[in-house]
Amino acid sequence: MDEPRYDEATKTYTTGHSYDGIEELNTPLPRWWLWSLYMTIVWAVIYSIAYPAWPLVSSATAGFLGYSTRGEVAQEIARVEAANAELNTLLANIDLTVLKDNEPLHQFAVSAGASVFANNCSQCHGSGAAGAVGYPNLLDDDWLWGGDIDAIAVTVRHGIRNEQDEDARYSEMPAFGDILEAEEITSVVAYVQSLSGLDHNAELVAQGSELFADNCSACHGETGMGDRTQGAPNLTDSVWLYGGSDAVLTDTITNARFGVMPPWSPRLTDAQINAVSAYVHQKGGGE
Numbered sequence: 001m002d003e004p005r006y007d008e009a010t011k012t013y014t015t016g017h018s019y020d021g022i023e024e025l026n027t028p029l030p031r032w033w034l035w036s037l038y039m040t041i042v043w044a045v046i047y048s049i050a051y052p053a054w055p056l057v058s059s060a061t062a063g064f065l066g067y068s069t070r071g072e073v074a075q076e077i078a079r080v081e082a083a084n085a086e087l088n089t090l091l092a093n094i095d096l097t098v099l100k101d102n103e104p105l106h107q108f109a110v111s112a113g114a115s116v117f118a119n120n121c122s123q124c125h126g127s128g129a130a131g132a133v134g135y136p137n138l139l140d141d142d143w144l145w146g147g148d149i150d151a152i153a154v155t156v157r158h159g160i161r162n163e164q165d166e167d168a169r170y171s172e173m174p175a176f177g178d179i180l181e182a183e184e185i186t187s188v189v190a191y192v193q194s195l196s197g198l199d200h201n202a203e204l205v206a207q208g209s210e211l212f213a214d215n216c217s218a219c220h221g222e223t224g225m226g227d228r229t230q231g232a233p234n235l236t237d238s239v240w241l242y243g244g245s246d247a248v249l250t251d252t253i254t255n256a257r258f259g260v261m262p263p264w265s266p267r268l269t270d271a272q273i274n275a276v277s278a279y280v281h282q283k284g285g286g287e
Contacts, residue, residue: 001016001017002014002016002017002018003016004016004026007023007025010025012025012026012027013025013026014026048061048063049063049064050063050064050065051063051065051067052067052068084108084112087105087108088269088271089271090102090105091105091108091109091112091270091271091274091275092269092270092271092274093270094274096149096150096153096274096277096278097148097149097150099149099274099278106278108275109274109275109278109279110275110278110279110282112271112272112275112279113272113275113276113277113278113279113280114279116268116272116275116276116279117129117276117279117280120264120267120268120276121276124261125137125138129280129283133241133242133243134241134242134257134259135241135259136241137239137285138280138283138285139283139284139285140239140284140285141285141287142233142234142237142239142285143228143285143287144169144171144226144228144231144232144233145160145169145228145231146228146287147281147285147286147287148281148286148287149277149278149281149286152277152280152281152286153273153274153277154169155169155261156264156268156273156276156277156280157263157264157265157273158263158265159260159261159262159263159264160231160259160260160261161258161259161260161261162260162261162262162263164262164263164266165263165265168263169231169261170231171219171230171231171232172256172258173219173252173256173257173258174256175254175255175256176188176215176253176254176256177253177254177255179215180211180215180253184207184211185250185253185254186201186204186250187204187205187207187208187211188208188211188212188215188216188253189208189246189249189250189253190202190204190205190208191204191205191207191208191209191211191212192208192212192224192235192249192253193244193246193249194208195223195224195235195236196235196236196237196238196244197238198244212224219232220232220233220234220235223236224236241257241259242257264276
């Protein structure tokens with residue numbers, strides 16, 4: 001290390017360091033910048049002691065103030081629940097058929113139900129409840145198990161074809177690929193399409209009608225209008241859960257469908273179930 005020298009060109013002393021003949025000028029950081037750095041270090045130490053800061057294996061240091069945003073949110077939720085406790089008690093015990101007669105409670109139910117739906121139901125039925133392939137549209141009038149508010153509440157509470165709730169709605173369509181020949185299934189497809197006015201092979205309708213009467217009418221009815229007590233869909237309208245094309249209907253009849261909806265009673269309170277039922281009911285398809 002060389003002795004520092006005064007550099008005439010820059011009017012600055014060197015540090016005495018020299019790298020392959022290149023010298024380093026001694027230009028310290030501005031004092032205001034250094035003090036700002038020291039203050040941020042002090043602030044970081046104080047913050048890490050006072051607030052949650054350092055991650056651990058399954059948590060983080062709590063800080064001596066004991067503050068957490070999670071705790072703050074929990075307190076806010078508790079405050080809102082306490083404020084709505086009376087309304088939730090009424091909603092949990094009301095006869096849903098007369099809920100609309102209590103306008104303030106009905107408005108509260110619909111508002112609360114929208115939140116419940118967004119958090120628990122929209123993943124399958126869509127944010128607007130319009131459904132998707134295999135997930136029912138809740139805005140129309142096509143209901144497998146009934147669309148009055150009580151029927152909706154039962155469906156929400158117990159679910160459909162699940163193994164968790166003994167009172168779940170249950171129906172099962174047989175896979176007719178094990179019962180009918182491929183040509184016969186093609187005829188049934190043509191007949192089912194004719195019921196709802198879809199394009200179809202008219203030459204196969206007569207045979208398909210006979211096969212439908214022998215194999216399908218027990219659930220879907222002689223006219224194909226379905227049976228809500230069995231969860232059998234109406235085949236005469238234009239609403240198709242999986243689609244009404246040749247390929248889709250052939251697949252449905254051959255292999256059957258078995259959609260499952262979980263029971264929400266273990267996860268939602270009675271008030272929340274009634275609230276989301278009220279929300280779904282007033283969306284436009286409720287009866």
